[in-house]
Amino acid sequence: MNDSKDSMERIYIEYSKMVYKYLFSFTHNESIAEELMQETFYQAIRCQSRYDRSCKITTWLCAIAKNQWRNYCKKHHMEESLGEELIDKPVPSSEDIVLSNMNKMEIMKALHGLKEPQREVMYLRLSADLSFREIGEIMGQSENWARVTYYRGKGRVLEEVRNNGS
Incomplete structure (x- = not known):
């Protein structure tokens, strides 16, 4: 991934729906999934230099998203459960x-x-x-x-x- 703004915009356009669906599978709440998706891409921009291409971009984004979900659960004293x-x-x-x-x-x-x-x-x-x-x-x-x-x-x-x- 190069450091250009255009590259991150393209990645957001291409993968935001998939990341949202992934987060929605945990949250079952549209607004929380949307908020966590936005935070996921914010974190991706912040640490894009750490993306070393050893995995697919979707795997990397979903790992960030899952961490955002875990952080949300801790912050709101929720159990991190699926389904x-x-x-x-x-x-x-x-x-x-x-x-x-x-x-x-x-x-x-x-x-x-x-x-x-x-x-x-x-x-x-x-x-x-x-x-x-x-x-x-x-x-x-x-x-x-x-x-x-x-x-x-x-x-x-x-x-x-x-x-x-x-």
Whole structure:
């Protein structure tokens, strides 16, 4: 990344929506996600000389964003959790993980029981509605890795919900 203002403006235009979605997957609040996204890019500008291109720019930006989320949680004495707010939110209809006869609480318990990075991939897909390509970029992996990780997690969640329901 060069030090020019034009370069950071281009990066902001290209990646701000993805960073916002990533933060929204944690916050489930538009204004907090927007505020943290702005702070993420402010911090990126401040420390752009430290970006050494050893990872994708999306990975770097999401690492900054996640740190901003952690700082926000500490400042507001919140627990840094993923997805617990989703219990009362509808899951996107594009995903068939939630069948009409399944209890949302059971699904969230099963999601919470997944290990990282599977849990984060599931939350990014379900709550932020990110594409597998975007998830792969955020996690520093391929689109195919994100897809496989998601579908394996989905299988585990469905199995867990079915086992608890019987």
